[in-house]
Amino acid sequence: MQIDNLTIENVLPADIERRSFEIITKELAEKGLAVDPRYEHIVKRCIHTSADFEYAESLYFSEGVEAAIGQALRDGCYIITDTKMAQSGINKTRLEKYGTEVLCYISDPEVAEAAKARGLTRSYISMEKALQLGKPVIFAVGNAPTALLSIIRLHEETGFTPVAVIGVPVGFVNVEASKELLIASGLPCIVNRGRKGGSNIAACIVNAIQYRL
Protein backbone atom coordinates (compact mmCIF):
# COMPACT_ATOMS: atom_id res chain seq x y z
CA MET A 1 0.00 0.00 0.00
CA GLN A 2 1.54 3.27 -1.10
CA ILE A 3 0.62 6.81 -1.97
CA ASP A 4 1.55 7.75 -5.54
CA ASN A 5 1.26 11.23 -6.96
CA LEU A 6 -1.12 12.01 -4.16
CA THR A 7 -0.57 15.43 -2.74
CA ILE A 8 -2.81 18.41 -2.34
CA GLU A 9 -0.52 20.41 -4.63
CA ASN A 10 -0.47 18.22 -7.67
CA VAL A 11 -2.86 15.65 -8.93
CA LEU A 12 -3.51 14.38 -12.42
CA PRO A 13 -6.95 12.77 -12.48
CA ALA A 14 -6.42 11.46 -16.01
CA ASP A 15 -3.23 9.75 -14.91
CA ILE A 16 -4.92 8.20 -11.86
CA GLU A 17 -7.73 6.93 -14.10
CA ARG A 18 -5.29 5.48 -16.63
CA ARG A 19 -3.42 3.65 -13.86
CA SER A 20 -6.69 2.41 -12.36
CA PHE A 21 -7.72 0.88 -15.68
CA GLU A 22 -4.29 -0.75 -16.01
CA ILE A 23 -4.76 -2.37 -12.61
CA ILE A 24 -8.27 -3.53 -13.56
CA THR A 25 -6.99 -5.03 -16.83
CA LYS A 26 -4.16 -6.82 -15.03
CA GLU A 27 -6.40 -8.22 -12.29
CA LEU A 28 -9.06 -9.35 -14.76
CA ALA A 29 -6.35 -11.40 -16.47
CA GLU A 30 -5.07 -12.76 -13.15
CA LYS A 31 -8.59 -13.81 -12.23
CA GLY A 32 -9.03 -15.46 -15.64
CA LEU A 33 -12.01 -13.23 -16.44
CA ALA A 34 -12.49 -12.64 -20.15
CA VAL A 35 -14.47 -9.57 -21.21
CA ASP A 36 -16.16 -9.16 -24.60
CA PRO A 37 -14.00 -6.52 -26.36
CA ARG A 38 -17.13 -4.79 -27.66
CA TYR A 39 -18.18 -3.94 -24.11
CA GLU A 40 -14.81 -3.79 -22.39
CA HIS A 41 -14.96 -0.02 -21.79
CA ILE A 42 -18.34 -0.40 -20.06
CA VAL A 43 -17.43 -3.43 -17.96
CA LYS A 44 -14.14 -1.90 -16.84
CA ARG A 45 -15.77 1.40 -15.93
CA CYS A 46 -18.35 -0.45 -13.80
CA ILE A 47 -15.48 -2.17 -11.99
CA HIS A 48 -13.73 1.20 -11.67
CA THR A 49 -16.86 2.72 -10.11
CA SER A 50 -17.49 -0.15 -7.68
CA ALA A 51 -14.10 -1.85 -7.15
CA ASP A 52 -16.15 -4.99 -7.70
CA PHE A 53 -14.97 -7.54 -10.25
CA GLU A 54 -18.33 -9.32 -10.28
CA TYR A 55 -19.38 -6.88 -13.02
CA ALA A 56 -17.09 -8.78 -15.39
CA GLU A 57 -19.54 -11.69 -15.25
CA SER A 58 -22.96 -10.19 -14.61
CA LEU A 59 -23.48 -7.52 -17.26
CA TYR A 60 -25.85 -8.39 -20.11
CA PHE A 61 -25.97 -6.50 -23.41
CA SER A 62 -28.68 -6.96 -26.03
CA GLU A 63 -27.36 -7.09 -29.58
CA GLY A 64 -26.36 -3.67 -30.88
CA VAL A 65 -27.44 -1.78 -27.78
CA GLU A 66 -24.15 0.01 -27.16
CA ALA A 67 -24.01 1.42 -30.71
CA ALA A 68 -27.66 2.46 -30.53
CA ILE A 69 -27.10 4.35 -27.27
CA GLY A 70 -23.98 6.02 -28.66
CA GLN A 71 -25.79 7.16 -31.78
CA ALA A 72 -28.77 8.50 -29.81
CA LEU A 73 -26.51 10.40 -27.39
CA ARG A 74 -24.77 12.01 -30.33
CA ASP A 75 -27.98 12.81 -32.21
CA GLY A 76 -29.56 14.51 -29.21
CA CYS A 77 -31.95 12.49 -27.05
CA TYR A 78 -33.35 12.42 -23.55
CA ILE A 79 -31.97 10.27 -20.78
CA ILE A 80 -34.55 9.65 -18.07
CA THR A 81 -33.22 8.44 -14.73
CA ASP A 82 -35.16 7.08 -11.77
CA THR A 83 -33.07 8.91 -9.15
CA LYS A 84 -31.47 12.30 -8.69
CA MET A 85 -28.22 10.47 -7.86
CA ALA A 86 -28.07 8.82 -11.28
CA GLN A 87 -28.93 12.15 -12.90
CA SER A 88 -26.11 13.84 -10.93
CA GLY A 89 -23.58 11.18 -11.85
CA ILE A 90 -23.95 11.52 -15.60
CA ASN A 91 -21.36 13.86 -17.07
CA LYS A 92 -23.32 16.59 -18.88
CA THR A 93 -20.52 18.64 -20.47
CA ARG A 94 -20.23 16.68 -23.68
CA LEU A 95 -23.87 15.60 -23.84
CA GLU A 96 -25.06 19.21 -23.84
CA LYS A 97 -23.04 19.84 -26.99
CA TYR A 98 -24.96 17.03 -28.69
CA GLY A 99 -28.30 18.41 -27.46
CA THR A 100 -28.81 15.45 -25.13
CA GLU A 101 -30.49 16.19 -21.80
CA VAL A 102 -30.68 14.22 -18.58
CA LEU A 103 -34.07 14.32 -16.87
CA CYS A 104 -35.41 12.96 -13.59
CA TYR A 105 -39.05 13.43 -12.67
CA ILE A 106 -39.23 11.34 -9.52
CA SER A 107 -39.29 14.29 -7.07
CA ASP A 108 -41.63 16.53 -9.09
CA PRO A 109 -44.69 17.46 -7.01
CA GLU A 110 -47.01 16.91 -10.00
CA VAL A 111 -45.68 13.36 -10.36
CA ALA A 112 -46.59 12.64 -6.74
CA GLU A 113 -50.06 14.15 -7.29
CA ALA A 114 -50.70 12.21 -10.49
CA ALA A 115 -49.52 8.98 -8.86
CA LYS A 116 -51.95 9.50 -6.00
CA ALA A 117 -54.84 10.54 -8.22
CA ARG A 118 -54.40 7.62 -10.62
CA GLY A 119 -53.41 5.02 -8.01
CA LEU A 120 -50.10 4.30 -9.74
CA THR A 121 -46.48 4.46 -8.58
CA ARG A 122 -44.37 7.58 -8.95
CA SER A 123 -41.94 5.48 -10.97
CA TYR A 124 -44.65 4.69 -13.50
CA ILE A 125 -45.69 8.34 -13.87
CA SER A 126 -42.02 9.35 -14.18
CA MET A 127 -41.35 6.86 -16.95
CA GLU A 128 -44.67 7.57 -18.71
CA LYS A 129 -43.53 11.16 -19.30
CA ALA A 130 -41.17 9.75 -21.93
CA LEU A 131 -44.17 9.32 -24.24
CA GLN A 132 -44.68 13.08 -24.47
CA LEU A 133 -41.11 14.15 -25.10
CA GLY A 134 -41.00 13.84 -28.86
CA LYS A 135 -37.35 12.74 -28.96
CA PRO A 136 -35.73 9.32 -28.56
CA VAL A 137 -35.39 8.26 -24.94
CA ILE A 138 -32.83 6.22 -23.02
CA PHE A 139 -33.95 5.07 -19.57
CA ALA A 140 -31.25 4.73 -16.90
CA VAL A 141 -32.63 2.88 -13.88
CA GLY A 142 -30.35 2.31 -10.88
CA ASN A 143 -32.82 2.00 -8.06
CA ALA A 144 -36.43 1.03 -8.66
CA PRO A 145 -37.53 -2.38 -9.94
CA THR A 146 -40.96 -0.80 -10.46
CA ALA A 147 -39.40 1.61 -12.95
CA LEU A 148 -38.34 -1.36 -15.09
CA LEU A 149 -41.79 -2.92 -14.82
CA SER A 150 -43.34 0.41 -15.79
CA ILE A 151 -41.20 0.65 -18.92
CA ILE A 152 -42.15 -2.89 -19.95
CA ARG A 153 -45.82 -2.14 -19.31
CA LEU A 154 -45.71 1.11 -21.30
CA HIS A 155 -44.10 -0.76 -24.17
CA GLU A 156 -46.75 -3.48 -24.12
CA GLU A 157 -49.67 -1.07 -23.81
CA THR A 158 -48.63 1.77 -26.10
CA GLY A 159 -45.93 0.29 -28.32
CA PHE A 160 -43.51 2.95 -27.09
CA THR A 161 -39.97 1.66 -27.60
CA PRO A 162 -37.02 3.47 -26.05
CA VAL A 163 -33.58 3.53 -27.67
CA ALA A 164 -32.48 1.40 -24.72
CA VAL A 165 -33.05 0.67 -21.08
CA ILE A 166 -30.07 0.62 -18.73
CA GLY A 167 -31.53 -1.64 -16.07
CA VAL A 168 -29.27 -1.87 -13.05
CA PRO A 169 -31.38 -1.52 -9.90
CA VAL A 170 -29.75 -2.83 -6.72
CA GLY A 171 -31.37 -4.75 -3.89
CA PHE A 172 -32.93 -7.79 -2.38
CA VAL A 173 -36.63 -7.71 -3.23
CA ASN A 174 -37.91 -7.96 -6.82
CA VAL A 175 -34.64 -6.65 -8.23
CA GLU A 176 -33.37 -9.79 -9.94
CA ALA A 177 -36.81 -10.69 -11.25
CA SER A 178 -37.44 -7.24 -12.73
CA LYS A 179 -34.12 -7.39 -14.58
CA GLU A 180 -34.89 -10.83 -16.00
CA LEU A 181 -38.30 -9.56 -17.15
CA LEU A 182 -36.58 -6.68 -18.90
CA ILE A 183 -34.26 -9.05 -20.75
CA ALA A 184 -37.21 -11.30 -21.66
CA SER A 185 -39.21 -8.32 -22.94
CA GLY A 186 -36.92 -8.01 -25.95
CA LEU A 187 -36.41 -4.28 -25.36
CA PRO A 188 -32.87 -3.09 -26.19
CA CYS A 189 -31.11 -3.12 -22.85
CA ILE A 190 -27.99 -3.26 -20.71
CA VAL A 191 -28.70 -5.15 -17.50
CA ASN A 192 -26.60 -6.16 -14.53
CA ARG A 193 -27.99 -9.57 -13.63
CA GLY A 194 -28.35 -10.40 -9.96
CA ARG A 195 -28.73 -8.12 -6.97
CA LYS A 196 -26.02 -5.61 -7.68
CA GLY A 197 -26.17 -2.29 -9.47
CA GLY A 198 -27.11 1.19 -8.31
CA SER A 199 -27.51 4.78 -9.37
CA ASN A 200 -23.74 5.11 -9.60
CA ILE A 201 -23.59 2.13 -11.99
CA ALA A 202 -26.45 3.51 -14.12
CA ALA A 203 -24.58 6.80 -14.47
CA CYS A 204 -21.26 5.08 -15.09
CA ILE A 205 -22.65 3.04 -18.01
CA VAL A 206 -23.90 6.21 -19.72
CA ASN A 207 -20.52 7.83 -19.11
CA ALA A 208 -18.56 4.85 -20.41
CA ILE A 209 -20.48 5.04 -23.68
CA GLN A 210 -20.29 8.80 -24.09
CA TYR A 211 -16.53 8.89 -23.37
CA ARG A 212 -16.03 6.71 -26.46
CA LEU A 213 -17.93 9.05 -28.79
Added chain:
Amino acid sequence: MQIDNLTIENVLPADIERRSFEIITKELAEKGLAVDPRYEHIVKRCIHTSADFEYAESLYFSEGVEAAIGQALRDGCYIITDTKMAQSGINKTRLEKYGTEVLCYISDPEVAEAAKARGLTRSYISMEKALQLGKPVIFAVGNAPTALLSIIRLHEETGFTPVAVIGVPVGFVNVEASKELLIASGLPCIVNRGRKGGSNIAACIVNAIQYRL
Protein backbone atom coordinates in the same frame (compact mmCIF):
# COMPACT_ATOMS: atom_id res chain seq x y z
CA MET B 1 -36.89 -15.69 -8.04
CA GLN B 2 -40.32 -14.15 -7.73
CA ILE B 3 -42.09 -10.87 -7.96
CA ASP B 4 -43.78 -9.85 -4.71
CA ASN B 5 -46.05 -6.87 -4.33
CA LEU B 6 -44.50 -5.49 -7.46
CA THR B 7 -47.03 -3.87 -9.68
CA ILE B 8 -47.32 -0.42 -11.11
CA GLU B 9 -50.60 0.06 -9.21
CA ASN B 10 -49.50 -0.67 -5.72
CA VAL B 11 -46.15 -0.50 -4.08
CA LEU B 12 -45.19 -0.03 -0.46
CA PRO B 13 -41.57 1.15 -0.33
CA ALA B 14 -41.47 0.83 3.47
CA ASP B 15 -42.57 -2.79 3.20
CA ILE B 16 -39.97 -3.56 0.54
CA GLU B 17 -37.29 -1.97 2.72
CA ARG B 18 -38.39 -3.93 5.81
CA ARG B 19 -38.26 -7.20 3.86
CA SER B 20 -34.87 -6.29 2.41
CA PHE B 21 -33.44 -5.76 5.90
CA GLU B 22 -34.93 -9.09 7.02
CA ILE B 23 -33.14 -10.84 4.14
CA ILE B 24 -29.88 -9.05 5.00
CA THR B 25 -30.18 -10.05 8.68
CA LYS B 26 -30.87 -13.66 7.74
CA GLU B 27 -28.00 -13.89 5.26
CA LEU B 28 -25.53 -12.23 7.64
CA ALA B 29 -26.36 -15.00 10.13
CA GLU B 30 -26.05 -17.70 7.45
CA LYS B 31 -22.65 -16.35 6.47
CA GLY B 32 -21.59 -16.25 10.13
CA LEU B 33 -20.96 -12.51 9.97
CA ALA B 34 -21.40 -10.77 13.31
CA VAL B 35 -22.09 -7.04 13.29
CA ASP B 36 -21.49 -4.71 16.24
CA PRO B 37 -25.02 -3.85 17.45
CA ARG B 38 -24.01 -0.19 17.89
CA TYR B 39 -23.41 0.13 14.14
CA GLU B 40 -25.81 -2.46 12.82
CA HIS B 41 -28.14 0.09 11.21
CA ILE B 42 -25.22 1.60 9.30
CA VAL B 43 -23.64 -1.68 8.21
CA LYS B 44 -26.98 -3.11 7.07
CA ARG B 45 -27.87 0.02 5.12
CA CYS B 46 -24.50 -0.13 3.32
CA ILE B 47 -25.29 -3.73 2.36
CA HIS B 48 -28.80 -2.64 1.32
CA THR B 49 -27.33 0.08 -0.91
CA SER B 50 -24.70 -2.14 -2.53
CA ALA B 51 -26.00 -5.72 -2.22
CA ASP B 52 -22.44 -6.40 -1.06
CA PHE B 53 -21.90 -8.27 2.21
CA GLU B 54 -18.24 -7.26 2.37
CA TYR B 55 -19.37 -4.12 4.22
CA ALA B 56 -20.05 -6.33 7.25
CA GLU B 57 -16.30 -6.75 7.63
CA SER B 58 -14.71 -3.61 6.25
CA LEU B 59 -16.38 -0.68 7.99
CA TYR B 60 -14.35 1.06 10.71
CA PHE B 61 -15.88 3.35 13.34
CA SER B 62 -13.84 5.53 15.68
CA GLU B 63 -15.10 5.53 19.25
CA GLY B 64 -18.26 7.60 19.69
CA VAL B 65 -18.39 8.79 16.08
CA GLU B 66 -21.95 7.68 15.35
CA ALA B 67 -23.36 9.53 18.38
CA ALA B 68 -21.34 12.63 17.54
CA ILE B 69 -22.66 12.69 13.97
CA GLY B 70 -26.23 12.15 15.17
CA GLN B 71 -25.97 15.01 17.65
CA ALA B 72 -24.47 17.38 15.08
CA LEU B 73 -27.13 16.55 12.50
CA ARG B 74 -29.80 17.31 15.07
CA ASP B 75 -28.16 20.52 16.30
CA GLY B 76 -27.79 21.93 12.80
CA CYS B 77 -24.47 21.52 11.04
CA TYR B 78 -23.01 21.47 7.56
CA ILE B 79 -22.31 18.28 5.63
CA ILE B 80 -19.69 18.84 2.93
CA THR B 81 -19.52 16.20 0.21
CA ASP B 82 -16.86 15.74 -2.45
CA THR B 83 -19.34 14.92 -5.24
CA LYS B 84 -22.74 16.09 -6.42
CA MET B 85 -23.82 12.43 -6.38
CA ALA B 86 -23.22 12.10 -2.65
CA GLN B 87 -24.97 15.44 -2.10
CA SER B 88 -27.96 14.20 -4.14
CA GLY B 89 -28.16 10.92 -2.27
CA ILE B 90 -28.51 12.43 1.20
CA ASN B 91 -32.13 12.74 2.25
CA LYS B 92 -32.69 16.43 3.04
CA THR B 93 -36.30 16.44 4.28
CA ARG B 94 -35.56 15.75 7.93
CA LEU B 95 -32.16 17.46 7.97
CA GLU B 96 -33.68 20.75 6.87
CA LYS B 97 -35.94 20.71 9.94
CA TYR B 98 -32.82 20.49 12.10
CA GLY B 99 -31.13 23.32 10.21
CA THR B 100 -28.54 20.97 8.73
CA GLU B 101 -27.45 21.71 5.17
CA VAL B 102 -25.63 19.58 2.60
CA LEU B 103 -23.02 21.45 0.57
CA CYS B 104 -20.78 20.50 -2.33
CA TYR B 105 -18.31 23.00 -3.72
CA ILE B 106 -16.45 20.82 -6.20
CA SER B 107 -18.09 22.25 -9.34
CA ASP B 108 -18.08 25.91 -8.27
CA PRO B 109 -16.22 28.02 -10.83
CA GLU B 110 -14.45 29.99 -8.06
CA VAL B 111 -13.10 26.73 -6.64
CA ALA B 112 -11.57 25.86 -9.99
CA GLU B 113 -10.09 29.37 -10.25
CA ALA B 114 -8.64 29.32 -6.72
CA ALA B 115 -7.20 25.84 -7.29
CA LYS B 116 -5.45 27.04 -10.43
CA ALA B 117 -4.24 30.29 -8.90
CA ARG B 118 -2.88 28.62 -5.76
CA GLY B 119 -1.59 25.45 -7.44
CA LEU B 120 -3.75 23.22 -5.23
CA THR B 121 -6.40 20.61 -6.02
CA ARG B 122 -10.08 21.46 -6.27
CA SER B 123 -10.69 18.93 -3.50
CA TYR B 124 -8.44 20.88 -1.16
CA ILE B 125 -10.14 24.19 -1.92
CA SER B 126 -13.56 22.55 -1.50
CA MET B 127 -12.68 21.12 1.90
CA GLU B 128 -10.90 24.30 3.03
CA LYS B 129 -14.19 26.20 2.75
CA ALA B 130 -15.28 24.36 5.89
CA LEU B 131 -13.03 26.68 7.91
CA GLN B 132 -15.17 29.69 7.04
CA LEU B 133 -18.59 28.24 7.73
CA GLY B 134 -18.87 28.98 11.43
CA LYS B 135 -20.83 25.82 12.22
CA PRO B 136 -19.73 22.24 12.94
CA VAL B 137 -18.88 20.29 9.80
CA ILE B 138 -19.22 16.65 8.77
CA PHE B 139 -17.25 15.66 5.69
CA ALA B 140 -18.74 12.91 3.51
CA VAL B 141 -16.17 11.72 0.97
CA GLY B 142 -17.14 9.00 -1.50
CA ASN B 143 -14.82 9.64 -4.38
CA ALA B 144 -11.57 11.54 -3.93
CA PRO B 145 -8.62 10.24 -1.89
CA THR B 146 -7.20 13.76 -2.19
CA ALA B 147 -10.21 15.08 -0.29
CA LEU B 148 -9.24 12.89 2.67
CA LEU B 149 -5.62 14.03 2.48
CA SER B 150 -6.80 17.63 2.32
CA ILE B 151 -8.89 17.23 5.47
CA ILE B 152 -5.94 15.68 7.32
CA ARG B 153 -3.64 18.47 6.12
CA LEU B 154 -6.11 21.19 7.15
CA HIS B 155 -6.36 19.60 10.59
CA GLU B 156 -2.59 19.46 10.99
CA GLU B 157 -2.00 22.99 9.73
CA THR B 158 -4.90 24.89 11.26
CA GLY B 159 -6.14 22.68 14.06
CA PHE B 160 -9.58 22.58 12.43
CA THR B 161 -11.40 19.46 13.64
CA PRO B 162 -14.62 18.35 11.97
CA VAL B 163 -17.37 16.54 13.88
CA ALA B 164 -16.45 13.53 11.77
CA VAL B 165 -15.15 12.40 8.41
CA ILE B 166 -17.07 9.76 6.50
CA GLY B 167 -14.20 8.43 4.41
CA VAL B 168 -15.41 5.95 1.83
CA PRO B 169 -13.74 6.73 -1.51
CA VAL B 170 -13.73 3.88 -4.03
CA GLY B 171 -10.96 2.86 -6.37
CA PHE B 172 -7.62 1.37 -7.17
CA VAL B 173 -5.03 4.12 -6.78
CA ASN B 174 -4.31 5.76 -3.40
CA VAL B 175 -7.74 4.89 -2.06
CA GLU B 176 -6.76 2.32 0.55
CA ALA B 177 -3.76 4.34 1.70
CA SER B 178 -5.75 7.56 2.10
CA LYS B 179 -8.30 5.75 4.27
CA GLU B 180 -5.60 4.26 6.49
CA LEU B 181 -4.04 7.72 6.87
CA LEU B 182 -7.43 9.06 7.95
CA ILE B 183 -7.76 6.36 10.60
CA ALA B 184 -4.18 7.00 11.76
CA SER B 185 -4.82 10.76 11.97
CA GLY B 186 -7.04 10.25 15.00
CA LEU B 187 -9.84 12.36 13.48
CA PRO B 188 -13.33 11.06 14.34
CA CYS B 189 -14.25 8.95 11.34
CA ILE B 190 -16.24 6.21 9.67
CA VAL B 191 -14.11 4.49 7.04
CA ASN B 192 -14.67 1.58 4.69
CA ARG B 193 -11.28 -0.10 4.60
CA GLY B 194 -10.07 -1.42 1.27
CA ARG B 195 -11.00 -0.42 -2.24
CA LYS B 196 -14.74 -0.28 -1.95
CA GLY B 197 -17.03 2.64 -1.17
CA GLY B 198 -18.52 5.36 -3.31
CA SER B 199 -20.73 8.41 -3.32
CA ASN B 200 -23.77 6.19 -2.79
CA ILE B 201 -22.15 4.67 0.32
CA ALA B 202 -21.18 8.11 1.69
CA ALA B 203 -24.79 9.25 1.33
CA CYS B 204 -26.17 6.01 2.74
CA ILE B 205 -24.10 6.31 5.94
CA VAL B 206 -25.46 9.81 6.58
CA ASN B 207 -28.98 8.53 5.91
CA ALA B 208 -28.58 5.48 8.19
CA ILE B 209 -27.63 7.79 11.06
CA GLN B 210 -30.33 10.40 10.45
CA TYR B 211 -33.08 7.76 10.13
CA ARG B 212 -32.34 6.76 13.74
CA LEU B 213 -32.72 10.29 15.13
